[in-house]
Amino acid sequence: MDIKKTAKIFKALFNSNRLELYLKIAEAHETGFETGGECCVADIIGCLNISAPTISHHIKELANADLITTEKRGKFLICRINEEMVAEVGKILVLNRLDKNPIHLA
Amino acid sequence: MDIKKTAKIFKALFNSNRLELYLKIAEAHETGFETGGECCVADIIGCLNISAPTISHHIKELANADLITTEKRGKFLICRINEEMVAEVGKILVLNRLDKNPIHLA
DNA sequence: GTAGAAAATCGACAGTTATCGAATTGTGGT
């Protein structure tokens, strides 16, 4: 394991607003949002009570840590979970988040 | 999952020196240190190149997040991994750290 | 009780971060 790399992920998620934001994106990733299975900044403003500039900032942080990917589509910024990262380190997050799929040691 | 609680753990481990410190304690927990299977501040000074006060500070942070337990024995402060926490959230850390025992989804 | 080692405490400082309001840019519809 690369310590720097791992610390970077923790750094991206230690802020509870940012963690909540990440989980919200993950949730949309599975259950769908009003926009249809995807998640944009406007969706999040309704859920978390932080300002749009702050959300924009946090999204950039998450993207910078490769935890999510973003894509500009029309007026909206579509955010998606980066599956590769989940596969590599983030499994525990998704697993814990959903409170299902318990972990088993090999 | 409790977001605040999870964020607290990430917060305790996002600093790479602190993560390294945690992993060092985990390592001693298994393979043993010169002191005999345990880990004190003096052991760590030799590994990480940060000062004793800083290490002391980091240890308190880890203990405060319930990731380790500490016990004063004579002149030494013995640090140990909190197994309960590992069991609850930290499995991925230990697993990744050792690069063995791969995770399997249920 | 004195000396020395281990660790903690105490400021202090530099750097980082979260957050906001205001202003700006970009996009789509009318």
Added chain:
DNA sequence: ACCACAATTCGATAACTGTCGATTTTCTAC
């Protein structure tokens, strides 16, 4: 062309963090 909306950028500020050197406490061994 204009308006409304989505998002970003731009300071600014308050709060937090990591780190250190110096000092102090706590313990052991003599």
